[in-house]
Amino acid sequence: MGQFEQATVQKKANIYYDGKVTSRTVTLQDGLKVTLGIMLPGVYEFGTEGPETMEILSGELKVRLPGAEVWQEIKGPETFHVPGNSKFALEVFTVTDYCCSYPDKL
Amino acid sequence: MGQFEQATVQKKANIYYDGKVTSRTVTLQDGLKVTLGIMLPGVYEFGTEGPETMEILSGELKVRLPGAEVWQEIKGPETFHVPGNSKFALEVFTVTDYCCSYPDKL
Numbered sequence: 186m187g188q189f190e191q192a193t194v195q196k197k198a199n200i201y202y203d204g205k206v207t208s209r210t211v212t213l214q215d216g217l218k219v220t221l222g223i224m225l226p227g228v229y230e231f232g233t234e235g236p237e238t239m240e241i242l243s244g245e246l247k248v249r250l251p252g253a254e255v256w257q258e259i260k261g262p263e264t265f266h267v268p269g270n271s272k273f274a275l276e277v278f279t280v281t282d283y284c285c286s287y288p289d290k291l
Numbered sequence: 292m293g294q295f296e297q298a299t300v301q302k303k304a305n306i307y308y309d310g311k312v313t314s315r316t317v318t319l320q321d322g323l324k325v326t327l328g329i330m331l332p333g334v335y336e337f338g339t340e341g342p343e344t345m346e347i348l349s350g351e352l353k354v355r356l357p358g359a360e361v362w363q364e365i366k367g368p369e370t371f372h373v374p375g376n377s378k379f380a381l382e383v384f385t386v387t388d389y390c391c392s393y394p395d396k397l
Contacts, residue, residue, distance in 0.1 A: 189300045194317055196293055196390055197348060198329055204386035207329045209315055211300055223304055223313045223329070242303060280310035284302055 189213055202229060208285070217286060224281040228274070235269040235289040244281025249274040295319055308335060314391070323392060330387040334380070341375040341395040350387025355380040 191214040199208045199220065206229060208222030224244070239248075241261035249256045251271035259265060261281065267273050269289070297320040305314045305326065312335060314328030330350070345354075347367035355362045357377035365371060367387065373379050375395070 187302055189302065192298055192300050194295045194298050194300055194315075194327065196295065196327065198327070198388040200329070200386055200388070204329060204331045207313070207386075209300075209327055221300065221302060221304070221315055223306070223310060225310045225331075280306055280313075282304040282306070 189219070201231075202227065205229075217288075219284055219286045222283050222285065224275070224277045224283065226277050226279060228276050230272055230274045232272045233267050233269050235287055237267045237269075238264060238286045238288065239267065240264045240284040240286070242282040242284060244277065244283070245279045246275055246277040246281055295325075307337075308333065311335075323394075325390055325392045328389050328391065330381070330383045330389065332383050332385065334382050336378055336380045338378045339373050339375050341393055343373045343375075344370060344392045344394065345373065346370045346390040346392070348388040348390060350383065350389070351385045352381055352383040352387055 189211055193212040195210040199210060205225040205227050208220040211219050211221060213219060241259050241263050243261040245260050247256040247258050248265055250273050251268060295317060299318040301316040305316060311331040311333050314326040317325050317327060319325060347365055347369050349367040351366050353362040353364050354371055356379050357374060
């Protein structure tokens, strides 16, 4: 699916790590909240409130999911899931375009 | 206006200058095309097809408009206009959040 229709888009960007990670919040027609974002090469850590589905549209990175010993290589297009109330680490190797969805924000 | 409603959002990002400038294309309910974007500090040049309205939501930069001798200081929230079929130069000082609209793309 290349586009979201009948969506509500927040004009103001979400900006993290001095702009190396940024996103826009979009609420879909069914009420699902997603963020469309960009990550530049770097090492990041994020925390989750609820579970998150990270759809990597393009880009190469590795992720260490909560409780995992090893890093998981991700090469878009590919998706990974992060449980709620947890932290995950990312090492981004190339400019990465992603769509993060928040299933319980329905 | 903090958000666009009933809009169509392209999932895939527009990526320029190795990710230092990125945006998402949004088509509004009335058919107007806009791009919601981020510029990291740096010096850039862009070309226009049709006229463009650059609404700087936040951030500090200076712009040299086509045919202008001097640079214009811009501090969001502030808007400037660029004629069609022209080039404009930007020097971005802080992470800049913008909304560019394309009036003749109605």
